[in-house]
Amino acid sequence: MDAGLRRTLIGVALLGTAACAPSSVSVPDPVELTGPRTWYGSVAPLVAARCAICHRADDIGPFPLETLEDVQPRLPMIRSAVAANRMPPFPPEQSAASGCPKISDVRQMTEAERAYLLAWIDEGAPVGDKRELPRPRPNKPLGDPTDRWTMTRPYASTIQQGDDYRCFLVQPNLLTAIPVGAVSVEPGNRAIVHHSAVYLVPPSEVARIKAMDAADDGDGYRCFGGVGVEIAFPAGLWVPGNDAPLVPPHPGVGYFLPVGWAFVLQQHYNYTGPAQTDQSSIVLWRSQAFPTEIPHSVLIGDLTLSLPPMSMQTVEAVGSVVARGSIPALNVGTEGRIYAVWGHMHLLGRSLEMDLVRADGTEQKLLHIPKWSFHWQSLYRLEEMIVAKAGDKIRVRCRYENSSAQTVSYGEGTADEMCFGAVAMLDP
Numbered sequence: 178m179d180a181g182l183r184r185t186l187i188g189v190a191l192l193g194t195a196a197c198a199p200s201s202v203s204v205p206d207p208v209e210l211t212g213p214r215t216w217y218g219s220v221a222p223l224v225a226a227r228c229a230i231c232h233r234a235d236d237i238g239p240f241p242l243e244t245l246e247d248v249q250p251r252l253p254m255i256r257s258a259v260a261a262n263r264m265p266p267f268p269p270e271q272s273a274a275s276g277c278p279k280i281s282d283v284r285q286m287t288e289a290e291r292a293y294l295l296a297w298i299d300e301g302a303p304v305g306d307k308r309e310l311p312r313p314r315p316n317k318p319l320g321d322p323t324d325r326w327t328m329t330r331p332y333a334s335t336i337q338q339g340d341d342y343r344c345f346l347v348q349p350n351l352l353t354a355i356p357v358g359a360v361s362v363e364p365g366n367r368a369i370v371h372h373s374a375v376y377l378v379p380p381s382e383v384a385r386i387k388a389m390d391a392a393d394d395g396d397g398y399r400c401f402g403g404v405g406v407e408i409a410f411p412a413g414l415w416v417p418g419n420d421a422p423l424v425p426p427h428p429g430v431g432y433f434l435p436v437g438w439a440f441v442l443q444q445h446y447n448y449t450g451p452a453q454t455d456q457s458s459i460v461l462w463r464s465q466a467f468p469t470e471i472p473h474s475v476l477i478g479d480l481t482l483s484l485p486p487m488s489m490q491t492v493e494a495v496g497s498v499v500a501r502g503s504i505p506a507l508n509v510g511t512e513g514r515i516y517a518v519w520g521h522m523h524l525l526g527r528s529l530e531m532d533l534v535r536a537d538g539t540e541q542k543l544l545h546i547p548k549w550s551f552h553w554q555s556l557y558r559l560e561e562m563i564v565a566k567a568g569d570k571i572r573v574r575c576r577y578e579n580s581s582a583q584t585v586s587y588g589e590g591t592a593d594e595m596c597f598g599a600v601a602m603l604d605p
């Protein structure tokens with residue numbers, strides 16, 4: 178089997194284990210939209226919950242939106258960004274009319290919240306009676322992590338501006354296997370870490386990773402669509418604005434991390450100013466109960482895609498849902514209850530759709546990203562699980578625009594493309 182295919186298959190087999198599970202604890206805190214529509218009356222907590230999670234000192238947002246003084250001079254640009262749905266950056270379609278399942282994510286702004294903020298600006302952004310504002314609650318559904326492993330040294334990028342995709346080996350050096358409930362990342366420098374993914378690799382791959390690291394100047398090695406080895410399991414993801422780990426649906430969902438295994442931390446740095454350093458940590462929450470249920474996933478994709486120069490093209494891949502006991506492979510997975518969805522393309526992607534096509538011909542939307550943005554991709558947790566039965570199909574449609582003079586084909590590099598969708602499930 179093609180090395181890349183095998184890696185991806187095995188990788189996604191564990192997608193759901195720690196990385197994406199539904200839980201009521203991560204639903205966006207409802208923001209109180211009553212009371213006088215003034216900054217102190219009700220707008221400040223809304224901006225704190227939906228904007229300041231990224232727009233604060235030393236975070237990824239290019240300016241802070243923490244205080245009235247931060248907000249007042251920027252009202253026209255705030256109005257335009259919020260009205261056009263550019264901010265908060267959350268690409269999945271969620272309008273009531275779309276038929277898309279509701280996603281639980283703190284980075285999302287409801288239509289009511291959007292309308293409320295716009296109305297406040299249109300009313301002249303009244304300030305109201307000054308009062309002490311409550312501090313936003315930290316988003317820590319599992320409390321503090323039980324384990325933390327930090328990059329050995331601060332990494333200083335040699336890329337002065339733009340994007341730097343870099344992988345680092347982080348060895349936990351376990352003496353005994355540990356039960357894992359969730360894995361995430363604590364970014365060292367929030368101003369430049371655009372997203373972080375954690376992969377688990379078996380001892381057999383560690384030497385290869387060390388060789389790639391040694392062959393590349395500076396700490397770590399360059400990586401983009403994967404981590405460059407045959408067997409790597411995605412185990413956790415961190416995205417700006419959402420610090421909560423993706424909590425298992427119940428305490429019995431999890432897995433054991435064996436002795437000798439290592440982490441690869443895949444960092445996407447985005448620099449707009451002068452070069453900076455970062456020293457991030459992988460954080461882990463041990464499961465509170467003995468893990469008895471390992472989630473499974475279905476990966477749907479096209480490994481033969483080829484995009485001719487100067488073309489718009491839609492690539493379609495269809496996966497089959499089969500009965501339990503069958504062996505999963507690319508485009509084949511066993512039935513269950515879908516609780517998280519994921520779609521992936523690289524830089525030429527324009528839109529992505531994933532639908533469940535039931536055996537009776539009816540269709541259920543799973544994910545629709547009308548304006549694909551490589552910078553704002555994530556795993557999305559559904560508020561309610563969707564049942565996929567044997568005989569159903571999962572269809573993924575990826576739309577691309579290749580305006581270059583070269584044919585672009587499948588691969589891991591920045592100049593290659595991918596079309597993948599995946600769902601994570603619990604057993605029926």
Ligand code: HEC
Nearest residue numbers: 227228231237238239254255258263264265266284417418
């Ligand atoms: C998940 C992180 C995140 C959240 C949440 C967020 N922003 Fe942003 N914002 C950014 C980043 C990063 C940029 C820089 C441009 C880019 O990468 O899209 C930006 C740019 C902007 C800009 C200038 C560019 C433009 O598109 O007009 C405005 C205005 C803005 N944000 C307002 C807001 C407001 C208002 C909110 C809350 C309603 C908000 N943002 C929520 C991360 C965020």
